[in-house]
Amino acid sequence: MDSKSWGRVFREIREMKNLSLAKVAGDYENSPNFITSKQQVSRFELSKSDITLTKIYELVENMGLSFEEYLYHVRNYELPSGRALFEELGRLQELGNFSEIENVYQKLQMRFIESQNRIDYWNALEYKSFLAQKNYKSYQISEEEIQEISDELFSILEWGEAEPFLFSEFIYFLPETLVFEFSKELIKRTKFYRKIPENKAQVILVIRDCTNYFIEKSQVEQAEVLLDSYEKLIESPIVDVYSRKKYLFVEGNYQFLIGNIEKGNQIFENLAIMYEKLGYDKAASYMKEKRHK
Numbered sequence: 001m002d003s004k005s006w007g008r009v010f011r012e013i014r015e016m017k018n019l020s021l022a023k024v025a026g027d028y029e030n031s032p033n034f035i036t037s038k039q040q041v042s043r044f045e046l047s048k049s050d051i052t053l054t055k056i057y058e059l060v061e062n063m064g065l066s067f068e069e070y071l072y073h074v075r076n077y078e079l080p081s082g083r084a085l086f087e088e089l090g091r092l093q094e095l096g097n098f099s100e101i102e103n104v105y106q107k108l109q110m111r112f113i114e115s116q117n118r119i120d121y122w123n124a125l126e127y128k129s130f131l132a133q134k135n136y137k138s139y140q141i142s143e144e145e146i147q148e149i150s151d152e153l154f155s156i157l158e159w160g161e162a163e164p165f166l167f168s169e170f171i172y173f174l175p176e177t178l179v180f181e182f183s184k185e186l187i188k189r190t191k192f193y194r195k196i197p198e199n200k201a202q203v204i205l206v207i208r209d210c211t212n213y214f215i216e217k218s219q220v221e222q223a224e225v226l227l228d229s230y231e232k233l234i235e236s237p238i239v240d241v242y243s244r245k246k247y248l249f250v251e252g253n254y255q256f257l258i259g260n261i262e263k264g265n266q267i268f269e270n271l272a273i274m275y276e277k278l279g280y281d282k283a284a285s286y287m288k289e290k291r292h293k
Contacts, residue, residue: 006044007047008047013063014063024062033062083165083198085126093130105128108123109124122152122162125141125169125170126165126166126169133173146174152166153167153185159190161193164206167182168206183210187233204234207229207233215250215253223257227250241274245271248271252264252271252290255267261292268288268290272285
């Protein structure tokens with residue numbers, strides 16, 4: 001994030017709430033909650049000095065705002081990053097808004113030119129990869145870019161937020177052998193990352209996509225290994241219905257792949273019943289259509 005946005009947004013919120021510097025900072029006579037000096041807050045608002053994250057958190061709360069809300073407003077001043085950027089790509093994909101995806105890609109390119117930050121480069125490539133997948137205009141992923149991504153993923157011992165996103169967008173550009181290797185690495189290298197529930201959900205999503213990839217390629221051995229990993233990832237004393245349905249859909253396709261038509265049909269029949277009970281008639285009809293005659 002642009003550090004200047006933090007102070008600018010803070011000042012706008014404070015002024016909209018009609019709060020003085022002294023009140024927000026707790027810097028007044030007999031204050032029960034002194035945080036920092038009002039001069040320090042003023043310098044922060046004008047981007048003349050920084051404040052520790054702990055103090056920003058306390059100052060924001062003192063304005064009656066959650067830190068999450070504050071970050072949301074900060075991000076409105078610039079392109080999103082990390083998970084927010086990936087989710088925005090997903091939203092634009094669903095809308096089929098190619099022109100806006102291209103627009104964000106070009107902005108990310110410019111951001112990288114200015115920052116020379118590799119994260120900005122990877123984010124730009126994620127957007128470019130979708131345009132290339134859909135054969136939009138003349139966008140293509142070069143061999144050099146594929147090599148750069150492969151080298152980057154292999155070099156990092158513990159994948160964080162950026163790496164699963166990057167890998168997921170390049171599944172269809174990487175050689176099959178690398179997709180399989182990185183799929184297994186995704187399990188090994190995200191143990192720390194997956195301690196956060198939303199991060200684990202992202203890993204599950206990528207493993208699901210990789211399993212589907214090998215089912216589509218009729219690669220039985222790879223599909224079986226990843227399906228097993230997928231099942232273990234969603235193991236829990238209580239598995240939510242959504243995760244279970246998604247897993248069963250993939251398993252049903254796998255059963256068809258290995259020639260177990262009866263079991264595959266039973267899975268899709270059960271899914272159809274589940275969707276009917278939930279009132280999703282179109283989804284139920286689709287599950288019934290998936291059955292093999």
